[in-house]
Amino acid sequence: MFLRCSIIIVFIVWAASAYAQEQRSLQQRADAHFQRAEYAPAAALYEVIVRKKPSAEIMEKLATSYRAVNKYEAAAGWYEKLLQQPGAAAINKRYYGDMLKSMGQYEAAKVQYSSWSSEGNAQQLIAGCDSAMAWLKNPVSLQWQDLTALNTPNSDWGTVKYGDKIVFVSDRGNDKRRYKRNKHPFLKLYTAQPNGAYVSSFHNAMDHFPYHSGPVCFSRNEDTAWLTVTYPRKVNFEKAERPAVYGNRRLELLTYVKKGATWALLAPFPHNNTAAFSLGHAAISNDGNILYYTSDQPGGVGQTDIWYSTRLSDSSWSAPVNCGPQINTTEAEEFPVIAPDGTLYFSSKGHAGMGGFDVFAAKGEGKQWSTPLNMRVPVNSSADDFSFMIDGQSRGYLSSNRKGGIGDDDIYAFIMEMSKTPFVEPDRKVLILAATVLDKLNNNPVPEAFTLISQPPKDRQWTQITPADGTNYLVLNNDSKYTAAAYKGGRKALPVEVSTAGRTGNDTIRVTLYLDAQTVKESLAIENIYYDFNKSSIRADAAAILDKLVTLLQEHPSATVLLTAHTDVRGSDAYNITLSSHRAAKAKEYLLQKGIPAARIATGFQGKRAPADDCDPCNEARHQSNRRTNIQILKN
Structure with a gap:
């Protein structure tokens, strides 16, 4: 790849x-x-x-x-x-x-x-x-087809149609020579029936290279092929210009023609330049006059871009032209494929996607393209999804390293009604709130303060603990109103109103919250509640404490409560963030069931980031002290 x-x-x-x-x-x-x-x-x-x-x-x-x-x-x-x-x-x-x-x-x-x-x-x-x-929540209609006969525990990807068969790339071979990065055989071309049966090597003429060969694309009448191969010589960098990673081999594109039943090398693509950059992964337009390919050559938009050359009157290829910023981003765009209806399918890490490479579709040619559309779930996943191709009968193939596969990369076959492909979604503005907590006495940032951002119309709250610079960040919705406040100990910052109405583009809204020198007039103390290991359910001892909390809130109708949930220090940060969010939600649910209005309950979750007992190692008693929800009641 x-x-x-x-x-x-x-x-x-x-x-x-x-x-x-x-x-x-x-x-x-x-x-x-x-x-x-x-x-x-x-x-x-x-x-x-x-x-x-x-x-x-x-x-x-x-x-x-x-x-x-x-x-x-x-x-x-x-x-x-x-x-x-x-x-x-x-x-x-x-x-x-x-x-x-x-x-x-x-x-x-x-x-x-x-x-x-x-x-x-x-x-x-x-x-x-x-x-x-x-x-x-809104997946595209798609029917997967069984391809268990095709995939291996290694890497299988890059499917194209060839006659009544398919051709794909795989490192399943038995060659004793191995790729040093993974100890697998080098990638070669294979052919199979559309259902993955009867796999065999594609053709000796495209299979004799010392390193990787593939993927390949064929002209519409299948008499010409463009094969990507790894250039056999290492790149020699001058010592003074040696990059952080050195010794890489680059990719080049080779043109083959079919003579009878065999394939023969015609010539290297004229714009290869393995001394300076890689060029490969070709896709040919339906009329055969535009060749698209991926390259990291100078003059591009990002890390790797999709470029093209047009066929001239003497059948030679024009100098490379970048497909432009509508297709290419500052990240990586690769794996171009042209569908029978002329749609360009490609994979990108730069356009808004689900994670890794996502498949996108765009209409046009050359430098003129419509806005790329994300192919959405289930074509795309949180992993790498690429080499998407579809024929005129809505049957296609996709390569992915998503969970549930057999190997490193797997090929998936599908049937998709093209009328049900992704709809055009309006561009979403991304608005970020930067809330900085400062000490009113000396104007210094305040670490370990709570910021409480609430969205009253939707009864939603977000609580975070400030880092050393006193600033927390939150992604806001468009055309919405929020209230930002801060607390530390008995100190409180007056709330600040925040509105995203009328914001016309990506923006960062900055607010400053000043902690007052005076403590809040009345703070009501109540003990923490605790949880069993890896659980969020409310135990009997916790329910008794929450019942006391309900009584206090009923006695002080202007008071609000902040519930901040934590975990012990075992497990990953991401998992514990999720677990602590469930704990806070369960505590809030208990209060709601007892009649406390949602507007009076704020929740936060810190995972394992703020242990009560910073122990290492911890015995079970010390782990238990960290599995808690802290309850803070403040009178307004």
């Missing part, structure tokens, strides 16, 4: 040998693998090193290695640990958000994106999370 690898990481051999190595030598070996983009062995060695040397540098390289090979859970775990280290770069909040998004944990991902940046890229990522949650 183009600049993308899905790798099964095998640690046993690496870890066993790693323990026998001296620490300095071990890190040198790990760093050498990392610099060569050999992320599987790099991760195996960094796992050993980090146990003895838990530094931010090692954690970042370990998280990066897992991210590069699409091991989302492992990467998220290390980004979580990294971001607790002093001096961790802010960009890692974005990468942590990406991993959470690829795991389908959209609310947790939004928190990371919001705290990373309020700039355009973050807003687009947040919009993707919001859209994903909406699309999950």
Whole structure:
């Protein structure tokens, strides 16, 4: 695949040998693998090193290695640990958000994106999370077809039609030579029946390369093919210009013609330049006059873009032209496919999507395109979805590394009524609230204060604890009204009204909340409630305390209550955020059932981020002290 690898990481051999190595030598070996983009062995060695040397540098390289090979859970775990280290770069909040998004944990991902940046890229990522949650509730009509005969535990992807068969890419071969990044055979072309049966190698003329070969695309009459291959020589960088990752091989495009029943190499594509960039993953227009392809050549919009060349009168190809910013973003666009009706299908990490690569559809040609439409659920998932193709009878194939598959990448067959493809949705404005809590006495930021953002018409509240800079972030809805307030101990900031009405574009609304020097006149104390391990249900002892709370609130009708739920320190941050949100919701539900109005109940959840007992290790009694909901009653 183009600049993308899905790798099964095998640690046993690496870890066993790693323990026998001296620490300095071990890190040198790990760093050498990392610099060569050999992320599987790099991760195996960094796992050993980090146990003895838990530094931010090692954690970042370990998280990066897992991210590069699409091991989302492992990467998220290390980004979580990294971001607790002093001096961790802010960009890692974005990468942590990406991993959470690829795991389908959209609310947790939004928190990371919001705290990373309020700039355009973050807003687009947040919009993707919001859209994903909406699309999950309104999936596109699609019927999956059985392809269990085709997929393997390795990587299978990039399906195209060829006569009455399909051709695809796979690393299922028995070649003793292995790709160093994952120890699998190199990618080659295979053919099969449309139902995945009778798999065999495609053609010797396209199968003899020392490294990867594929994917391929065919002209409409199937007499010409454009094959992507890995250029056999490593890129030689000048020492002074050597990038952080070196030793990569690049992709090039080769043109083949069919002679009788065989294929023969005609020529390399004239605009290959393996000394400077990669070029591959071709798609040909139905009339054969425009060739689209993916490249990271200079002059593009983002990391990888979709480009095209037009066939000239002498049958040569024009110089590459970028498809433009309607298609390409500052991130990666790859895997172009032209459908029989002329629609361009491609995958993007830059347009608002569900996570990883999402499939998009656009009408047009050359540089003129309609706004790309996300193909939505179930075509897209939180993982990588790519190489989408569909024929004139609404039958098609999709490649994905989504959960539930057999291997690293799997091919999925489907039937889709094209009249039921995604509708055009209006552009969503992304509005972010930045609420900063300052001490009224000295104007300094106040850490560990509660910000309470409420949306009265919908009886919704959000509670967060401020970090060192005193600022919390929240994504707001369009055309809505909010109230922002802050508390710390017995101190309170006067509420500030916030409105998103009339906001015409992406924007950040900044408010300052000043904690008064005086304490709140009356604060009513009540003890915490506690939970069983991994549970959110209200225990009998907790119900007794909540009953006392109900009585206090009835006796003080102007009082409000803030319920902030926590977990113990076991498990991932993302999982505990969800668990604590359930605990807060259960406590609020109990009060509602007892007749307390929703407008008087605010909830917050902190997962394991604010333990009452910061123990390590913890016995069960100390874990129990952390599994709690803190109850704070304030009189207005």
